[in-house]
Amino acid sequence: xxxETLRELLASARSLLLTSHANPDGDAxxxxxxxxxxxxxxxxxAVIWNFHPAPTLYxxxxxxxxxxxxxxxxxxxxxxxxxAVVLECPSLERTGLAERLRELPLVNIDxxxxxxxxxxxxxxxxxxxxxxxxxxxxxGEIGAPIDEATADCLLxxxxxxxxGFRFSxxxxxxxxxxxxxxxxGARTETVSRWLYESxxxxxxxxxxxxxxxxxxxxDGRIASVHLDAAMFARAGAGAGDSEGLIDVPRSIAGVDxxxxxxELAAARWKISLRSRGNVDVERVARDFGGxxxxxxxxxxxxxxxESARETFVGAxxxxxxxxxxx
Amino acid sequence: xxxETLRELLASARSLLLTSHANPDGDAxxxxxxxxxxxxxxxxxAVIWNFHPAPTLYxxxxxxxxxxxxxxxxxxxxxxxxxAVVLECPSLERTGLAERLRELPLVNIDxxxxxxxxxxxxxxxxxxxxxxxxxxxxxGEIGAPIDEATADCLLxxxxxxxxGFRFSxxxxxxxxxxxxxxxxGARTETVSRWLYESxxxxxxxxxxxxxxxxxxxxDGRIASVHLDAAMFARAGAGAGDSEGLIDVPRSIAGVDxxxxxxELAAARWKISLRSRGNVDVERVARDFGGxxxxxxxxxxxxxxxESARETFVGAxxxxxxxxxxx
Numbered sequence: 001x002x003x004e005t006l007r008e009l010l011a012s013a014r015s016l017l018l019t020s021h022a023n024p025d026g027d028a029x030x031x032x033x034x035x036x037x038x039x040x041x042x043x044x045x046a047v048i049w050n051f052h053p054a055p056t057l058y059x060x061x062x063x064x065x066x067x068x069x070x071x072x073x074x075x076x077x078x079x080x081x082x083x084a085v086v087l088e089c090p091s092l093e094r095t096g097l098a099e100r101l102r103e104l105p106l107v108n109i110d111x112x113x114x115x116x117x118x119x120x121x122x123x124x125x126x127x128x129x130x131x132x133x134x135x136x137x138x139x140g141e142i143g144a145p146i147d148e149a150t151a152d153c154l155l156x157x158x159x160x161x162x163x164g165f166r167f168s169x170x171x172x173x174x175x176x177x178x179x180x181x182x183x184x185g186a187r188t189e190t191v192s193r194w195l196y197e198s199x200x201x202x203x204x205x206x207x208x209x210x211x212x213x214x215x216x217x218x219d220g221r222i223a224s225v226h227l228d229a230a231m232f233a234r235a236g237a238g239a240g241d242s243e244g245l246i247d248v249p250r251s252i253a254g255v256d257x258x259x260x261x262x263e264l265a266a267a268r269w270k271i272s273l274r275s276r277g278n279v280d281v282e283r284v285a286r287d288f289g290g291x292x293x294x295x296x297x298x299x300x301x302x303x304x305x306e307s308a309r310e311t312f313v314g315a316x317x318x319x320x321x322x323x324x325x326x
Numbered sequence: 327x328x329x330e331t332l333r334e335l336l337a338s339a340r341s342l343l344l345t346s347h348a349n350p351d352g353d354a355x356x357x358x359x360x361x362x363x364x365x366x367x368x369x370x371x372a373v374i375w376n377f378h379p380a381p382t383l384y385x386x387x388x389x390x391x392x393x394x395x396x397x398x399x400x401x402x403x404x405x406x407x408x409x410a411v412v413l414e415c416p417s418l419e420r421t422g423l424a425e426r427l428r429e430l431p432l433v434n435i436d437x438x439x440x441x442x443x444x445x446x447x448x449x450x451x452x453x454x455x456x457x458x459x460x461x462x463x464x465x466g467e468i469g470a471p472i473d474e475a476t477a478d479c480l481l482x483x484x485x486x487x488x489x490g491f492r493f494s495x496x497x498x499x500x501x502x503x504x505x506x507x508x509x510x511g512a513r514t515e516t517v518s519r520w521l522y523e524s525x526x527x528x529x530x531x532x533x534x535x536x537x538x539x540x541x542x543x544x545d546g547r548i549a550s551v552h553l554d555a556a557m558f559a560r561a562g563a564g565a566g567d568s569e570g571l572i573d574v575p576r577s578i579a580g581v582d583x584x585x586x587x588x589e590l591a592a593a594r595w596k597i598s599l600r601s602r603g604n605v606d607v608e609r610v611a612r613d614f615g616g617x618x619x620x621x622x623x624x625x626x627x628x629x630x631x632e633s634a635r636e637t638f639v640g641a642x643x644x645x646x647x648x649x650x651x652x
Contacts, residue, residue, distance in 0.1 A: 165491050165504070166518040172505035178491070179498035179505075192492040197602075198579040201546075204537060207574070211534025216527070248533070253524040276523070277515065 002141045005121045009107060010142050013082035015045040017074070017104060021089040022051040022096035023270070025243070026160025026195075029058045029067075031087045031109075031131040034153035036063060038135070038144035047074050047081070051096030055240030056200045061156065062149040071097070078103040083120075085109060088131040090291045092118040109134055114282070114291055129174035132157025136181060148185035155186035156194065163247070164195075167295060168277075202237030207245050209235050210260070214249055217313045221320055223249040224309055226261040250274045256323075257281065257316040261301075261308050269301045269308050273316070279323040284315045328467045331447045335433060336468050339408035341371040343400070343430060347415040348377040348422035352486025352521075355380045357413045357435075357457040359389045360479035364461070364470035373400050373407070377422030382566070386520045387482065388475040397423070404429040409446075411435060414457040418444040435460055455500035458483025462507060474511035481512035482520060490521075528563030533571050535561050536586070540575060543639045547646055549575040550635055552587040576600050582649075583607065583642040587627075587634050595627045595634050599642070605649040610641045 010016075018036055020028035028050075036046035048067045058064065068074040077100070084104040090112035092098040108119030111128040128134050132154040139146050146154070158178055162170040165178070182188065209231040215224050227242055235241070246260040257279050260272040271288070273281035275295045282297040290299025301308045336342075344362055346354035354376075362372040375394045384390065394400040403426070410430040416438035418424040434445030437454040454460050458480040465472050472480070484504055488496040491504075508514060535557040541550050553568055561567070572586045583605050586598040597614070599607035601621045608623040616625025627634045 159491075163518075165485075166514065166522060168515050170514045172508050175501045175505035175508070179501035182498050182501070188492065188496045189494050192489075196492065197577050199577045201540075201542070201578050204574060204578050205540060208534045208537025208540070211530060212538070214527075214531060214534070220527075248530060251523050251525045252527050252530050255523075276519070 002138050003121060003123050006107060006109075006123050006138070007141055009083060009105075009121055010039075010138075013044065015081050016047075017077070017081040017084040017101075018046055018048045018087060019050060019084060019089075019095050019097060019101065020087045021094040024050050024052060024054055024058075025088075026058060027130045027132055027157040028088045029054045029061060029064070030153045030155075030157030030160065031135050032067070033061050033063045034132060034146075034150050034157065035085065035087065035135045035138070037150040037153065038139040038142075038146060041147070041150075042142070042144045049074050049077075049097065053240060055243035056203065056238065057195065057198065057240070057243055058156070060194045060198060061153055063153075073097075073100050083107055086119065087135070088112075090114055091116045094291070109138070112291065112293070114286070127173070129169045129171065129177065130158040130161035132161070133174070133177040136177065136184075146184045148187065151181045151184040151186035152190055155181045155188075156191050159191055159195065169293075200237070200241055202235050203241035203243075203245070205235035206231065206237040206241050207248060210242075210245055211248065215309075216255075218317045218320060220254050221256045222259070222313055222316050223252060223255045223257075224259045224261070224313055225249050226263075226305055226309075228263040228305070246272050246274050250276075256320060259309070259312045259316060261305060261312075263305075264300075267303055269303075269305070270298065271301050271308065271312055272296075272298045273312070275316075275319070277323065278326055279316075279319050281316070281319060284312070284319055287315070328464050329447060329449050332433065332435075332449050332464070333468055335409060335431075335447055336365075336464075339370065341407050342373075343403070343407040343410040343427075344372055344374045344413060345376060345410060345415075345421050345423060345427065346413045347420040350376050350378060350380055350384075351414075352384060353456045353458055353483040354414045355384045355387060355390070355393075356479045356481075356483030356486070357461050358393070359387050360458060360472075360476050360483065361411065361413065361461045361464070362389060363476040363479065364465040364468075364472060367473070367476075368468070368470045371406075375400050375403075375423065383521060383524065384482070386524070387479055389479075399423075399426050409433055412445065413461070414438075416440055417442045435464070453499070455495045455497065455503065456484040456487035458487070459500070459503040462503065462510075472510045474513065477507045477510040477512035478516050481507045481514070482517045485517055485521060526563070526567055528561050529567035529569075529571070531561035532557065532563040532567050533574060536568075536571055537574065541635075542581075544643045544646060546580050547582045548585070548639055548642050549578060549581045549583075550585045550587070550639055551575050552589075552631060552635075554589040554631070572598050572600050576602075582646060585635070585638045585642060587631060587638075589631075590626075593629055595629075595631070596624065597627050597634065597638055598624045599638070601642075601645070603649065604652055605642075605645050607642070607645060610638070610645055613641070 039046040085107040106119040108122040115124040257275040262270040285297035285299040288299035365372040411433040432445040434448040441450045583601040588596040611623035611625040614625035
């Protein structure tokens, strides 16, 4: 249910800043672009400001070229904006822009279980399969028209956050939301082409590099892989090109949890964790200051690769034990 | 709409033979197993007879072990059966069992546009995204209970025939059918695990080996990759583990044709060709004694790898020129 305060705020606002978490994923980008288009259709101004650029995969989305990227705010900030809408982000810090965003009234629209309710207005629906679905509902409630391109953005958000309707959050509500978005004009084939037939060569080469590092642990139930700077260089890949690669080791029979270690700088790693069933990787990530969902979470780690591997393989082994004990 | 004649036939029948096309796919196997379970739950006897065994991927489905396979009919055929239900098969010949099946009254349940209406009773719905969805509707109409495992089989049918909800037949009706099957007990995660999370480690490692050989030709429009015996050995992979790997280079933006060279023996190569749109690789394969479809074909080649690459990259470049001229 869209809170009354949110409807009122959006009704009176004329200019909105939209943002999401650093290293934005498909639900972040799709929800931002979808909401921006819906607000623009209502005659409002909407500017997207993200700390990191979108993964290459999502750069075909309509409006992507207008996203303002980096640590410096867009022109006119903050006075030109009535409020900042933070989408798909459990804590303000994870935007990478927290300090500046606090200069504006904050609206928090999210579906993460551990959302910190950091907004002046908070709408958190842990059961929503994707924030893109919440944006579709919100657009309906405030009378904002959804055209084909807007519906494409929101369907992409839903498709990516349900792992292409493969994850446990692909529930009846998720499938019915997809049906409604298609009826609003979303094109399954367009979204499929963006997601599955537009891979940068660097991302495909990077997958090859990553698979060469595959190790199994805990009787094979844990898989670990890594990506260091040399591998990115050899593959001709950029930071966004590692999006989704972790799903490949996860597809191996018998693997219940995966850790991907991605080098951000010397001795600084972005850890991505994935799991099956009741193996809770959100808890693992949270212990290291990160977050996410039960089956998909992430955090940062400082240290050598071998130290990261030992730490997270150990933590995943304990998560497996906890899940086995359930 | 389920025809009245079909409802009547199933109401009076006590023992049914179920079959589908040769080289059965997910919709064939899922529909057969789902309908067999639904009929059994009504107290009827249902035996599945297929000409070919199911692909490994589908062997985890409940009831798979009971499928009768091969050219010889199951015990008691034909007298022990009241009718044969042919599922997801446009012509009786494509069952591979046509001659024997004609000994029984035939029921034809299908969604192929060109279905030949070869049954005594025919129910053909070209707009159904999968025959599995028709089976769910039929079960409802004849009062057959659908339990979790039956719903899993029918959801698998739907997922495979819509390419994981990526093809153009993934329309609102397909998504709503998925929602209903999940409400009947189908488990997205179970079906996903069968389909996407049961990769042999060797296949995943082989993918990494293959991607390390990626080359682009003809301004990047052609991609070539190879797999030699040493790569299979390093990956711990078997012959079946290269199935589907060619789809990965095909997913690269700007690639219109792909050649995969797989070493069968010294200086003996299996060539797999894939293309997009009107680039005809069947013609290329045919020139070398092979065959296939316009966008997926294969043939054999004797000689050195470099010679194979030169030959087929050249042939694909000509196929691109022909397609450009269309």
